[in-house]
Amino acid sequence: MKxxxxxxxxxxxxxxxxxxxxxKRVHNVSFVGGCNGNLKSISSLSEGMEASVxxxxxxxxxxxxxxxxxxxxxxxxxxxxLGEAKA
Numbered sequence: 001m002k003x004x005x006x007x008x009x010x011x012x013x014x015x016x017x018x019x020x021x022x023x024k025r026v027h028n029v030s031f032v033g034g035c036n037g038n039l040k041s042i043s044s045l046s047e048g049m050e051a052s053v054x055x056x057x058x059x060x061x062x063x064x065x066x067x068x069x070x071x072x073x074x075x076x077x078x079x080x081x082l083g084e085a086k087a
Contacts, residue, residue, distance in 0.1 A: 001027065006077030011063065013039060013070045016077050024051045024082065034070050042071060051078045 006016045013034030019027040029043040046054055055078040063069035 004077065004081045006073070006080065008070070008073040010066055010068045011070050011073050013073065016070075016074055018046075018077070018081075020051055020081055025049065026051050026054055026078070029074075031070060039070055042074065046074075051082055055079055055082070
């Protein structure tokens with residue numbers, strides 16, 4: 001299992017920590033900052049999901065007048081991690 005830390009941009013959350021297992025499934029997601037209940041929900045729903053499926057579901061979601069969201073930032077973090085995993 002490999003651990004990733006992603007610094008967010010343009011959201012209330014500041015950091016996303018998560019692990020990817022050898023099958024590219026997501027585990028142990030935690031957000032620093034942001035809307036506590038919503039982010040706990042994302043973390044819970046993400047557990048064990050295939051990273052590429054989760055990335056596709058969260059990508060492009062916005063929050064209020066922002067052009068991103070904590071979910072969208074998580075999608076970007078997963079995209080980076082999956083790109084790194086391919087290398």
